[in-house]
Amino acid sequence: MDSAVITDTKTSMKAIFSDFKQLTKVGLSLSVVFSSVAGYLLAIDVINYFTLFLLALGGFFMVGASNAFNQIIEKDTDAIMKRTQNRPLPTSRMSVKIALTIAILFTVSGIAILYSINPKTALFGAISIFLYTSVYTPLKSVTPLAVFVGAIPGAIPFMLGWVAATNQFGIEAGFLFMIQFFWQFPHFWAIGWLQYEEYKKAGFNMLPMNTKDKGAVKQIIFYTVIMILVSIVPVLKLSGAFYIHPITAIIVALLGIYMLYFGVKLHRSEENKDARKLMLSSILYITLVPIIYVVDKFLH
Template sequence: MDSQNQPISAPTLFSSFAAITKARLAISVVFSTIAGYVLGVDSWGSDNLVVLLLLAIGGYCMVGASNVFNQVLEKDLDALMDRTKSRPLPAGLISKNNALILGFILTILGLVILYAVNPKTAMFGAISIFMYVCLYTPLKTVTPLSVFVGAFPGAIPYMLGWVAATGNFGIEAGTLFIIQFFWQFPHFWAIGWFLYDDYKKAGFFMLPTGQRDKKTALQTILYTVWMMLASLIPALGMTGKLYLTKISAALVVLLGCWMLFYAVKLYKEMDAKAARKLMIVSVSYISLLQIIFILDKFLR
C-alpha cells in the first residue's frame, strides 16, 4: 500500500501539532499570561476559573497560530538548519496549505475566545500575532533589529493577563510589559549566540552587532541590568495596584544577580557553552520572577 495513502496515527498528529505550534514555547507564554491575570485579580470566584481556562486556550491558540505562520514563511529556511530541518513542514509531515488552514483556524478561535474575556484582551492578542508574523519574522533575515521588534509581541502576554483581569491598560500593565520587554534581549541574544552557526545557514541576523563579539556580550550585560531595574519598579510604590514588598524586592535583586552573573560569564568566556547557560538561566529567571510577584501579592 502506498505510504501516502496510509492514515496518519493519532500520536503522529499530536506530535506534529505540538511541533508546529511549538507547544513548550506556547505553554511558557500561557504561563506568563496566567501570571499577569493572577496579579490583576482583586477577588477570586468561580468566574475567575472560567476566565483562566479561556485565557489558557485562547492564549495557546494565538501563540500557536503565530508559530504556524512563522514556520510557513520560513519553511525553506528551516530546511537549511540542523535545529529546524525535522519540523513538520520541511520534513513533509504537514503540507503548506494545511498549515495555513490550521493557522487561520487557531487565529480566529483564539480571537473569539479572548474577545469573550474582554475586547482589549483580543485587541492585544491580535497586535501580538500581527507583529510577530508580519514584522518580526521577515526582519530576521534583514536586520538585527528584528530582536527589538520581536520584543514587543514577546512582552505582551504578561501584561495581557492583567488586561484580561481588569479590562484596563494602565501603569500596572505597562510595567509588566516593560519587565518582559527588557528580558527578551539577553534571552534571545544568548540563543542567537550558541546557535550562531546554524542561524547563519539561513541568513538570520539575531545578534546586535551581527557577530559573537565583546560588543554583543556587553549589550547583553547592559540589557540584563535594565531588566533588573525594571523588575524593581513596583517596589517604589509608583505602579498603582502592582506593588512589591521590600523582602520580595530583595529576592528579585538576588534573582537578577544570578542572571547577571551568567551574562558577565558570557562576556568573559565568549563561547557557546556560556551562552546556552545564560539562555537556560533566563528562562528560569522570568518564571521565578513571576512566581515571586504572585506570592508577594497573596502573602503580604
C-alpha cells in the same frame, strides 16, 4: 480488525499529533499561557475561573497561530538549519495548506475567545500575532533590529493577563510588559550566540550588529541590568496597584544578578557553554519571577 492496522493507525495518529505539537510549539505556548495567568492573578482580588480558563485557551491559540504562521513563512530556511530541519513543513510530513488551516483556525479562535473576555484583550492578542508574523519573521533576515520588534509580541502575554482582569492598560500592565520586554534581549541573544553559525547559514541576523563578539555581550549585560531595575521598581510603589515587598524585591534582584553573572562570564570567556548557562538562567528567571510576584500579592 487486524491488530497491525490498529497499530499503524495508532502510530500515524501519534505522528500527526507530534507534528501538530511541533507546528504550534506546544511547550512554548504553555509557557506563554503561564505568564498570562500570572498577570491575571496579579490584577485580581477574586479569581473568576471561567475568565482564567478563557485567557489560557485564547492565549494558547494566539501563540500557536503565531508559531504556525512563522513556520509556514520560514519553511525553506528551516530546512537549512539543524535545529529546525526536522519540523513538519521542511520534511513535507505536513502540507502548507494544512498548516495554514491550523494557523487561521487558531487565529480566529484565539481572538474570538479573548474578545469574549473584553475587546482590549483581543486587540493586544491580534497585535501580537500580527507583529510576530508580519513584521518580526520577515525582518529576521534583514536586520538585527528584528529582535526589538520580536520582543514586543513576546512581552504582551504577561500584561495580557492584567488587561483581561481589569479591562484597562495602565501603568501596572506597562510594567509587566517592560519586565518581559527587556528580559527577551539577554534570552534571545544567548540563543543567537549559541545558534550563530546556524542562523548565518539561513541568513538570519539575530545578534546585535550581527557579530559574535564582546560588543554583543555588552548589550546583553546592559539589557539585563535594565531588566533587573524594572523588575524591582514596584517596591517603590511607583507602579500603581502593582506593588511588591522589599524582601520580594531582593529575591527578584538576586535572580537577575544570577543571570548577570553568566552575562559577565560570557563577556570574559566568549564561550558557548557560558551562553548556554545564560540562556538557562534566563528561563529560570522568567519562570520564577511571575510566581514570586503572585505569592507576594497573596501574602499582602
